[in-house]
Amino acid sequence: MSAVNDTNFNSAVFLLTGLPGQEDVHLWISIPFCLVYIISIIGNSVILFIIKTDPTLHEPMYIFLSMLAITDLGISITTIPTILGIYLFNSREISLDACFAQLFFIHSLSFIESSILLLMAFDRFVAISNPLRYASILTLPRIAKMGLVFGLRGFVLTFPLPFLLKRFRYCRANVLSHSYCLNQEVMKLACSDITINSIYGLFITLLMVGLDSLLIFLSYVMILKTVLKVASPTECLRALNTCVSHLCAVVLFYTPEIGLSVLHRFGKGSPPFQILLSYLHLLLPPVLNPIVYSIKTKELRKRILIKIGCNFVLGKI
Template sequence: MLAFNNTFFNWPTFSFIGIPGLEAAHIWISIPFCVLYFIALVGNAVLLILVRAEKNLHEPQFYFLAMLALTDLGLSLSTMPSVLAIFWFDVRDIGLNACLTQMFFIHTLSSVESGVLVAMAFDRLVAICAPLNYTKILTHYTVACLSGAALIRGATLLAPLPFFLRTFPFCGANILSHSYCYYPDMLNLACGDITFSSAYGLVFVLCTFAVDVVFILASYMKILDTIMKLETQDRNWRSLHTCACHLCTVLVFYLPLISLAVLHRYTEDTSPILYTTMSNAYLLMTPLLNPLVYSLKSRQIQAALRKRFWVQRVIAGE
């Protein structure tokens, strides 16, 4: 009976990889990883605190920014335990349940982040193309609906994936190609016919990331068309500057995502170090760079940071 289905009675374990060929230097490599994770956690936490505390940031674009920061915190906390466990303690094994849980949160939060980026593109579209109706269209209710839709879409579409993987036996070495659990990676280790599960994964990508990219591109085409019709070059520059933060965030999120997808497609000729680097960059660079981008490019965020820093200095008696 135990041999009938190892998914339910003899659950497999999976093994992570670190950085191939550099195992002896893992403890030193962990130092920059710890610094980057710390910056990502602190940066996104500061953004959440600023948006909550500063009344002049109680606007739709900053509510979406807070949602983005919350999602980035979730992504960092989802991957940090397994990554640092490899570098610090050489702990590479993970059980099926823990792996499926990590995979679900990683993919769900990635989908939510993509949906939030679409909402932010819609916010910029309305702000530039219909500024007089901005407050009527982007109400608190609309912001809540857009954020909730991104969350529900991600969780709903991702819910079947763990159940698909549970139906397969895993009869090989079960060595994962990343420092975390990733659906295509786990599916490649499954024994049996994975055609339907693979097709569903493709449908998920098309219904989320592909649709989101199309909407973002269409939004910016409309934005550029509107800006080109403005009379003065100064107004053109000021209008484009409001989109700079969002465009940087879009590039930071989608470029590693697309690169990792391409590497998964052509893994045979890919350098293991490049593959591992891109897989870590996919989930680490976005939470790390988003707070830095908005701190450097958004005047409102800069003003809020200066205000908070000045208040803290006054309280400290400096």
């Protein structure tokens, strides 16, 4: 009986899901996703281009920002194609290997983004608490080593997930509740005991997202303590203003991430709400991060306007 209820592993596929009950308007729903995809690719590419071509921006803050932009690009490229496939072509099937690859990149890049936000919090702490030693503490070789270590941490801890999932056989009703593959969703479809997968998934989430968010919170506690010692309210506000962009990025990333993780493991939330929250988690940061940083970071905004102005004069746009 078990053999009848199990699919053959090599030929099995998962079925991705769009917004339930909205099949008649899938084409219209695809329009904002197309815009999100285009804006995220262009926005993060512009950030990378400006930072790379302008030597004055080769500073720790902007190098960390370029790391964030690369990660956001990776998340968009990994996630949105399957979403557009559903809404544009009603293409719901995804093979197990493709699904495992997608969830690996989604989770590893999300963990890396969490690590980069922690590094950016550390950057702000050093800049505010030790401005005279800022350049000597955050040297380019040290930044490269930190980026490599935190990047490898995300990939290494996520690496076992596809292999843990490959051990299972999956039931025939392989319908996922999202438009892309997530570890929490896939393992629930296994016809086996998923205790090890659940424990390991919770462990790496707490180790990465939980620890990073705690350290970011502590960094801002230290930043506030340092800033409150500044005698001038003007200097205090100026110092805090340098953190606004980073705080927006932190809120955009962690709020839906934590909410989605709690719903997957403990909640009974309605599928449409979970799907919308998952879209917010993976799609909003790549779109809004370059916009927020371009608006709130004076030097970056100036370079972008100069580049656009020069191109306009030369007739390149």
